[in-house]
Amino acid sequence: MPRTARRGEGAWGWLFVSPMVLVLGLFLVLPILMALWVSLLHWDGQSNPFSSRAHFVGLDNYRSLLTEDGLDRTLFATSLRNNAYYVLLTVPLQTLLALVLALVVNQRMLRGRSALRTAFFFPSVTSSIAVSTVFLFLFQGSGAVNTLLAWAGVKGPNWYADPRGVLSLLLGALGLVDPDHPVGVLANHSILGLSWYQWLSGPSVAMCTIILLSVWTTSGTFMLIFLAALQDIPRELEESAAIEGAGRFQMLRYVTLPALRPVLFLVLTLGLISTWQVFDQVYVMSRGAPGNTTLTPAYLSYSSAFGDSDFGQGAAIAFVLLALILGLTALQRLALRERTPRTRRNR
Secondary structure, X not given: OOHHHHHHHHHHHHHHHHHHHHHHHHHHHHHHHHHHHHOOEEXXXXXXXXXXXXXXXXXXXXXXHHOOOOHHHHHHHHHHHHHHHHHHHHHHHHHHHHHHHHHHHOOXXXXXXXXXXXXXXXXXXXXXXXXXXXXXXXXOOOOHHHXXXXXXXXXXXXXXXXXXXHHHHHHHHOOOOOOOOOOOHHHHOEEOOEEHHHHHOOOEHHHXXXXXXXXXXXXXXXHHHHHHHHHOOOHHHHHHHHHOOOOHHHHHHHHHHHHOHHHXXXXXXXXXXXXXXXXXXXXXXXOOOOOOOOOOHHHHHHHHHHHOOOHHHHHHHHHHHHHHHHHHHHHHHHHOOOOOOOOOOOO
C-alpha cells in the first residue's frame, strides 16, 4: 500500500475518534490535571484556584500526610490501616465466594440454574445506600443478628460502637497480650505515627460489618464473570481429563483454574481497585466511627475537602491513594503473570 494512502487512512481514523478524544480530554484528563494542581494549593474551594487567593504550598500537603508528625498523618495512617484490612479480607472472600457460586450454577444437571443466578446476582444490582441502611438495622444492638445470637446463647457485641480490633481481642482471649495496655516492641515502635500494635490489631468489630456487606453485594457480579469464563472452557479439555481418570479436585486444579487465570487476574484487579476506593458504605453506616476505626482514605479525602474546606489536602490524599492502587495493581500483575519455562541454550 502506498505511503500516501496510509497517511490518508491515519488522518481519517483520527477524525473519527476525535469526538471521543475530546470528551475524554475534557471530562477525564483535564479534571485530573486540575486536581493535581489543587493538591499543591491551600484552597478552601470558594475562589478561583488559579487566582492569588489560592495559596501555592508545593508539596506541603503531601509532607503533612507522609513525613510530618501531627493529626493529618495520624488520621491518614489510620485510614490506610483500616482500608488495608478491608482489602485483605474482602478481596479473597468475595473472589472465593464468587468462584464457588459460579461452579455451582455452572453444573449442567442442576435444576433452577436461572433462578439461582438471579438470586445470587440480585444484591449486586441493589442500591448500596439501601443495602447499607438495611445492615444498620440488622447489626444494631437489638437487631436481628444479635437476636439470633441470643437464641444460640451468645451475647452479640454492639457492632457499630465497638472500636476494638478483632485480632487484639483474639490474642487477649488467649492471654498473649493485654489489649488495653500493650507493652514491648509492639508499643514502642511506630510507622507513620501509629504503633506496631495499632497496625497489627486487626479490623475493628464495626469494620467487620462493612466487610460482610461488601462481600455479600459484590460476589454476584464476579460470579457472572467467572461463569462466562467457565462456559467458555472447551468441553474437550474436561472430557479428556475425565477419560484420563481425573477426579473433581484434579479437574479443578489442572483444568479449570489454569483456564481461569486471565479472568482471575481481572476479578482480583477489579476487587483491589474497588475496595481501596470504598466510600458509600462508610458514609452511610459509620462516617469513620467509632474512634476512626472505619475511616478510609476515600472518606478522609471527602471529609478534608468538603468538611474541613481543605481541598488541597483532600486532593493530595486522592493522589496518594491513586499511586498506591497503581503500585499494588502492578505487583498483582507481576505475581499472576504467565510464567513460561526458560529454554536452555545448547553450547
